[in-house]
Structure formats: structure tokens, C-alpha cells
Amino acid sequence: MADKIYRVNMSNLSFKIEEVPASWMGLGGRGLTSTIVAEEVDPECHPLGPNNKLVFAPGLLSGTSASNSGRNSCGAKSPLTGGIKESNVGGTSAAIMAKLGVKALIIEGLPKDAETFYQLHVTKDRVEFILVPELIGLDNYAVLEAMAAKYDKKVAVMSIGRIGEMRMNIANISVKDPGGKLRSHGRGGLGAVMGSKKIKCITVDAESYKEVTIENPDKFKEASKIFTKTLQENPISGQGLPAFGTNVLVNILNEAGGLPTHNFREGNWEHAEKICGETMAENIKARGGKTTHGCHAGCVIQCSQVYNDKDGNYLTSGFEYETIWALGAHLGIQDLDLIAKMDGLMDDLGVDSIETSVMLGLAVDAGILAYGDGARAYELLSHEIPTGTPLGRILGAGTHILGKAYGLVRVPTVKGQGIPAYEPRAVKGQGITYATTPMGADHTAGYAVATNILNSGGHIDPLKKEGQVELARNLQIASAAVDSTGMCIFVAFAALDDAKCLPSLIDMINARFGCALTIDDVMNLGKNILKKEHEFNIKAGFGKADDRLPEFMKYETLPPHNVTWDFTGEEIDAFWNF
Amino acid sequence: MRIVVKLFAHYREGRFKVQEGDFPLGTKAADIIASLELEKTSPLGVLMVNGKHVSPDYSLREADEIALFPKIGGG
Ligand code: SF4
Numbered sequence: 001m002a003d004k005i006y007r008v009n010m011s012n013l014s015f016k017i018e019e020v021p022a023s024w025m026g027l028g029g030r031g032l033t034s035t036i037v038a039e040e041v042d043p044e045c046h047p048l049g050p051n052n053k054l055v056f057a058p059g060l061l062s063g064t065s066a067s068n069s070g071r072n073s074c075g076a077k078s079p080l081t082g083g084i085k086e087s088n089v090g091g092t093s094a095a096i097m098a099k100l101g102v103k104a105l106i107i108e109g110l111p112k113d114a115e116t117f118y119q120l121h122v123t124k125d126r127v128e129f130i131l132v133p134e135l136i137g138l139d140n141y142a143v144l145e146a147m148a149a150k151y152d153k154k155v156a157v158m159s160i161g162r163i164g165e166m167r168m169n170i171a172n173i174s175v176k177d178p179g180g181k182l183r184s185h186g187r188g189g190l191g192a193v194m195g196s197k198k199i200k201c202i203t204v205d206a207e208s209y210k211e212v213t214i215e216n217p218d219k220f221k222e223a224s225k226i227f228t229k230t231l232q233e234n235p236i237s238g239q240g241l242p243a244f245g246t247n248v249l250v251n252i253l254n255e256a257g258g259l260p261t262h263n264f265r266e267g268n269w270e271h272a273e274k275i276c277g278e279t280m281a282e283n284i285k286a287r288g289g290k291t292t293h294g295c296h297a298g299c300v301i302q303c304s305q306v307y308n309d310k311d312g313n314y315l316t317s318g319f320e321y322e323t324i325w326a327l328g329a330h331l332g333i334q335d336l337d338l339i340a341k342m343d344g345l346m347d348d349l350g351v352d353s354i355e356t357s358v359m360l361g362l363a364v365d366a367g368i369l370a371y372g373d374g375a376r377a378y379e380l381l382s383h384e385i386p387t388g389t390p391l392g393r394i395l396g397a398g399t400h401i402l403g404k405a406y407g408l409v410r411v412p413t414v415k416g417q418g419i420p421a422y423e424p425r426a427v428k429g430q431g432i433t434y435a436t437t438p439m440g441a442d443h444t445a446g447y448a449v450a451t452n453i454l455n456s457g458g459h460i461d462p463l464k465k466e467g468q469v470e471l472a473r474n475l476q477i478a479s480a481a482v483d484s485t486g487m488c489i490f491v492a493f494a495a496l497d498d499a500k501c502l503p504s505l506i507d508m509i510n511a512r513f514g515c516a517l518t519i520d521d522v523m524n525l526g527k528n529i530l531k532k533e534h535e536f537n538i539k540a541g542f543g544k545a546d547d548r549l550p551e552f553m554k555y556e557t558l559p560p561h562n563v564t565w566d567f568t569g570e571e572i573d574a575f576w577n578f
Numbered sequence: 579m580r581i582v583v584k585l586f587a588h589y590r591e592g593r594f595k596v597q598e599g600d601f602p603l604g605t606k607a608a609d610i611i612a613s614l615e616l617e618k619t620s621p622l623g624v625l626m627v628n629g630k631h632v633s634p635d636y637s638l639r640e641a642d643e644i645a646l647f648p649k650i651g652g653g
């Protein structure tokens with residue numbers, strides 16, 4: 001059973017199921033979404049207009065039994081950055097699409113009637129267009145409930161809330177996880193693109209799929225065993241991430257002077273201990289949540305968690321360092337439970353918890369709320385933004401536009417996207433990734449924190465310039481490749497430190513498709529993806545000046561190490577010499 | 579000399595978060611790691627003194643703050 005391309009046209013509500021072109025055959029995940037966007041989307045188009053396309057593609061290994069392979073990529077031209085975007089997610093959609101034989105779902109066009117919203121229901125042989133007036137104005141959990149009442153409970157759901165309907169830049173696309181909670185295609189405003197196409201939700205049939213075909217099952221099993229072992233034996237993926245989640249990073253970044261505080265004014269926060277991973281883990285133990293939890297079925301790392309309030313009631317899951325940092329050190333909220341409540345609300349509303357929280361921190365500089373005023377932050381999030389008041393619309397446009405609307409200079413964005421959680425002046429390799437990645441400031445694009453701060457893959461001094469461009473380049477190439485496999489990016493820790501990890505990953509791809517890729521082939525794939533994305537951005541109007549960090553980082557010194565962003569333009573541009 | 583020792587993640591279990599102590603001149607970071615038997619819990623990941631990464635043979639000085647982390651990660 002060969003995989004197919006499912007192509008949907010919202011202008012005339014039609015669909016086609018196409019053969020996979022030979023040149024797309026070896027691609028999956030980000031490699032495929034970025035290739036399709038680069039080949040089929042006019043880089044000059046309006047992201048919310050009829051010529052943008054929204055593309056979903058499970059990774060090459062999604063749907064198989066390979067550990068951590070359940071990530072789904074979503075791509076489009078981003079309304080937030082104006083450039084190409086790929087954002088990947090756990091949840092159940094990748095495996096279900098892959099098992100149904102959907103190599104990619106491409107959504108084109110816009111319906112003529114601006115008042116309607118549709119549900120797309122994807123089954124093996126068709127895509128149904130269902131008018132859903134009853135879902136308009138609802139947020140994600142209500143949509144999940146409505147779909148659970150209609151289909152088998154395993155049905156995959158991707159949906160938007162009110163904020164996506166209003167096409168705000170902070171809107172994400174939310175995806176049901178195995179526990180009926182939500183994960184998100186977070187960054188870049190992809191929920192606004194879905195809203196522009198008048199799609200409230202996409203469901204994928206989970207009843208009639210077959211298991212994916214594996215060309216060489218014995219080899220696959222063998223490689224998969226080794227791969228899983230490397231993840232379990234690695235102290236980071238085997239112990240650290242399951243015990244403390246990604247929020248273990250609060251203390252280490254704080255200690256290194258790289259925890260951006262009060263809108264990137266300092267590198268330490270005196271209250272870090274109140275929101276750190278260790279405190280979070282203690283609360284979870286005392287209150288009966290879960291420290292380990294997977295965002296999709298095959299995850300053996302389980303960095304996610306279930307976080308309850310003092311009375312044991314669910315507040316949130318998938319409670320990540322970047323969100324906790326942004327609402328904590330950046331915006332000043334010291335109450336971890338309130339941060340959790342806001343995180344849970346952001347899931348339901350369907351907004352990027354990084355962009356939204358970075359934006360709320362900037363709203364302090366705009367004079368909209370005081371530093372640390374959690375009650376007002378909650379009100380902005382729960383009322384102003386989702387009801388679409390004029391202030392809510394300005395906030396919902398994201399960090400960059402809020403900065404412009406209020407005449408601010410210290411605006412932490414690159415290519416229009418909010419900078420997450422790692423101070424570029426004090427973690428310089430990460431700064432190079434923020435400057436150069438085609439995605440706009442995105443930490444996962446090339447996680448130099450690993451080698452600058454965490455001593456994974458060796459150590460490069462975070463405060464010095466030497467070696468950072470090369471580090472960011474190598475990591476971005478590797479990440480582009482990993483993002484194409486369907487693997488969660490946290491397999492990278494084992495890949496950086498265990499020589500058996502990457503070869504076993506490639507062996508699984510070879511066994512799945514009956515091919516003979518080498519490590520070099522996979523790295524070349526990564527390079528090609530990055531170049532394609534970069535070219536798209538250049539055609540969309542980006543230049544070297546867009547590969548820069550906010551200017552204030554050049555002339556404001558950051559305590560405690562009193563560092564500035566001291567790379568020249570030429571040094572940054574050398575990133576693209578490959 | 580007075581040294582502040584800070585422990586994180588798994589290293590805190592059965593030990594402490596922060597402790598100030600008196601150490602003889604010439605104490606190296608490695609001596610503190612050994613005396614606390616940290617690597618019985620988990621291999622050393624990151625060692626910082628006064629917010630900067632150093633190696634275990636670093637010789638501590640009066641009023642240094644040493645921070646010790648097992649192998650941890652996130653992103
Ligand atoms: S490690 Fe975390 S992000 Fe990765 S697949 Fe598991 S739960 Fe999801």
C-alpha cells in the first residue's frame with residue numbers, strides 16, 4: 001500500500017488523492033513540508049490569502065514502532081514572520097496519518113463565504129467537507145469533545161480556537177494527545193493560516209488504517225532496539241528529562257547568567273527557585289500529578305508531565321521551560337500554579353505559549369501591566385485577547401507588532417518572532433541560531449544551549465564568539481534532518497553523546513523503506529532543507545539585515561557577566577557558507 | 579576559606595540545595611564532588627564557579643560559589 005498525497009482545495013471544496021512524485025519520495029516531516037511550500041507557494045503571497053498553502057506531513061518513521069517517532073510537521077508561509085515556517089508536534093495525528101497512508105495533506109485556496117467554518121474529515125478514500133456552524137466561537141477542548149461524540153475515540157483531531165478564527169498571529173494549531181489533552185504546532189501563527197482557510201478542525205479516521213509497511217522488519221526491529229537503548233541509557237533522556245521535564249533548565253540558565261529577566265535586562269532572576277524544575281517536581285509528587293508523561297504513544301523519554309493544583313485538580317500538561325521562563329523571569333510571575341493555569345488556558349485557547357508569553361512580558365514595557373502582575377496578565381489572556389477587543393487584537397498580533405504599536409525599542413524578536421528563554425548575549429551559540437534560522441527566533445532550530453551550557457556534544461564557552469557559528473550551523477543541519485524523521489528533538493542528546501544512536505536511527509529509515517542512506521546522505525538532506533528554506537525567505541524579501549538580533553543587545557551590557565552581542569554582520573553571514 | 583556549594587536536580591536528593599562551608603586552602607572542585615559522593619547518584623554534567631563553566635581541577639578561592647549539576651537537558 002503506497003502512501004499518497006491528499007490535496008484539498010478550499011476554494012471549490014474538492015480533493016484529489018495523488019501519487020507521490022519521485023522527488024518527494026525520500027522526504028517526510030519538515031523536509032517534505034518545506035519542499036512543498038518552497039515548490040508550490042509564491043513567496044510573495046499574503047500568508048492569509050488564497051495563495052498560501054497549509055501542509056501537514058508526518059515524519060519518515062511516524063506510524064512505526066520506533067521510539068519517539070510520532071511527530072507531525074506543519075508548514076506554510078508564516079503570517080508572524082512573513083517567511084517559511086515548519087512547526088512540529090507530538091499527539092496522535094502523525095501516527096494515524098502515516099498508518100492511513102497520508103504522506104502529506106496539502107490545503108489550498110479559500111472558501112468564498114467568509115462566514116462559514118468547515119471540519120475536514122480525512123479517511124482512506126476521501127476528504128469530507130462538513131459545515132460546523134455549531135463549533136464557531138468554541139475553543140479547543142470543546143471541539144475535542146464534539147469530535148469525541150461523533151467518531152471513534154481514537155480519531156485524530158487538529159483544531160483552532162477563537163483566536164485562530166480571528167487570524168491572530170499568536171494562534172497555533174492544537175492536536176489531541178493520547179490522554180485527550182492538547183499539544184501544539186506552536187510557533188509562527190499557523191492557526192491563523194488555518195483560520196484564513198475557514199477550517200475549524202481536521203479529523204483523521206483512526207478506525208480503518210493499516211499498520212505501516214516495513215520493507216525489512218527484522219533489520220528494523222534490531223535497529224529500533226539499539227536506538228531505544230541509546231535513549232534510555234543516556235542520562236539526559238533516560239533520567240533528567242523524565243524526572244524534571246524541560247523546566248530543569250531554569251536553574252542552570254539562571255546559574256550561567258543566561259536566564260533573560262525583565263525583558264532581557266538581566267541574566268539572573270532572584271526568584272528562579274520558585275518556578276524551577278525541582279520545585280515543579282516536588283509539587284507534582286506532593287499533589288498527585290505525574291512527573292512522566294508522553295506527548296505521543298511511542299515516547300520512551302516522557303519529558304511531559306501532569307501538573308495539578310494544591311487540591312489535586314488538573315492544571316496543565318506539557319508544561320515547558322520556555323513558557324515557564326516567559327511568564328516567570330520575563331514577565332515576573334512568581335506563582336508556579338498561576339503559570340500552570342495560564343499554560344493550560346493557552347492550550348484551550350490555541351495560542352503559542354512562547355509567543356504569547358514573550359509578548360505579555362513586553363506588554364510590561366508598554367505600560368499595559370506591571371512586572372509580576374499575574375492577575376492582570378490572566379485577564380488579558382482570558383478576556384482581552386480571546387474576545388478580540390482592540391487591545392486584545394494588538395496583543396494577539398504578537399511581540400513584534402506590540403513593540404511597534406507602542407513605539408518600543410527593546411523588542412526581543414528576530415524575523416518578527418519572539419526570542420525564547422536563552423539570552424543570546426550570554427549563550428552566544430544560541431544567538432547565532434536565533435539570528436540565522438529561517439524560522440525566526442526558534443530555539444529548537446539549532447539548540448546550541450546543549451554544547452554552550454549543558455556540555456552535550458562537548459563544550460564551547462557560551463560567553464565567547466569562537467566556534468559558535470560552526471556549532472549553530474552543524475546543529476541546524478542536524479535538526480532539519482531529525483525534524484524530517486518524525487523524531488522528537490530530544491533524541492539529539494543521545495545523538496550528540498552516543499555513537500550508536502544516529503546510525504541506528506538511519507538503519508531504521510533504511511529498513512522501513514528498503515534504501516541505503518548513509519550519515520552523509522542524511523546530513524545532506526539537512527543542508528538541502530535549510531537552503532530551500534533560506535531561498536524561500538530571500539524570495540519573500542528577506543535579506544542579511546533580517547539575520548540580525550535586536551540592536552539593543554549590541555549596546556546594552558547584560559549582567560552578571562556584562563556581555564554584549566558582539567558578532568559583526570560578516571561573522572553572522574558566514575553561517576550560510578556550506 | 580568560605581565556599582558556597584549549590585546542588586541541583588538529582589544531586590539534591592538526600593543532600594541539600596545550598597550550603598556554605600569552610601574548606602582548606604587548595605581545595606579543588608573535584609574534592610567537593612568526591613566528598614559529596616555526587617557521582618554515586620549520577621555522572622557530573624555541569625560544573626560552574628561564579629556562573630562560569632570550569633573543569634573539576636579548578637582550585638577554589640575564598641567566597642567562590644560552586645554549582646553542581648548532573649547530566650541534564652531540555653529544550
Ligand atoms: S520527550 Fe517530550 S516532547 Fe519528546 S516525544 Fe516525549 S513527551 Fe514528546
